[in-house]
Amino acid sequence: MRLRSLLFVPGDRPERFDKALASGADAVILDLEDSVSAQNKPLARDAVHDFVTRRAADATLIIRINPLATSACEDDLVALAEISPFAIMLPKAKGAASVRQLASHLSSAVSILPIATETPAAIFEIGSYRDVTSHLCGLTWGAEDLPAAIGAATAREADGRYTAPYELARSLVLFGAHAAAVPAIETVYPDFRDLGGLAAYAARARRDGFSGMMAIHPSQVEPINRAFTPDASEISWAEKVVAAFAASPDTGVIQIDGRMLDLPHLKLAKRILEAGKLSDDG
Secondary structure (H helix, E strand, O other): OOOOEEEEEEOOOHHHHHHHHOOOOOEEEEEOOOOOOHHHHHHHHHHHHHHHHHHOOOOOEEEEOOOOOOHHHHHHHHHOOOOOOOEEEEOOOOOHHHHHHHHOOOOOOOEEEEEOOOOHHHHOOHHHHHHHHHHEOOEEOOOOHHHHHHOOOOOEOOOOOEOHHHHHHHHHHHHHHHHOOOOEEEOOOOOOOOHHHHHHHHHHHHHHOOOEEEEOOHHHHHHHHHHOOOOHHHHHHHHHHHHHHHHOOOOOEEEEOOEEEEHHHHHHHHHHHHHHHHHHOO
């Protein structure tokens, strides 16, 4: 399964659930946490329970619960105990221990997608996710809660780039995901009207090694899917590389179009072809 685009929808807005599915997103995140007020959480739980019961068999649905060790999370787990979404998104995750704790409440068929950077202590646990790979469908991060937790004025420069501490958090999640052999999911681009900026942001994420990205508005889905799908020229290059190495199995270096390529390029080519195959399969 490919997770290029993961679209958030508030759990207390059931009239938006089917529209989110129709957006073309690879997964829909039904949110019980930040986008839902405390008084609306019971309504959201009921709406999410009903929707997942009806649609889990034909849609990739992820439920973002409230943080562990909160009464809201306890209520979430009770309300959702009888359903099986594709995954549970875990906010305020604190490494492998928190994944194990949540997994003890879930069916083995339900994966976990931790948000790995929302508290200062969580930063030091990112490497531990490789110990719980079997429970994970990916690893993601966020740049909103962490600056608030440490009293930072902002996570971004005036031009929108992340400041150094948050570039570090992003990079650690990227490497932590690959160390755990799970997809690295880029965080949201908050200005949903700026589709040009989104396209550049998503292209940078793919360049750096992320395999997908979260979205906050249906208009963001198509640019994200496009950014994380290999185009025809990439597929052509990858096919040539794989074919060239297959024709010379005893060599570690080949030449294509005037460039010397070695085994890391072969690995990249295979990843591109696999990504293209997943896109073709839907």
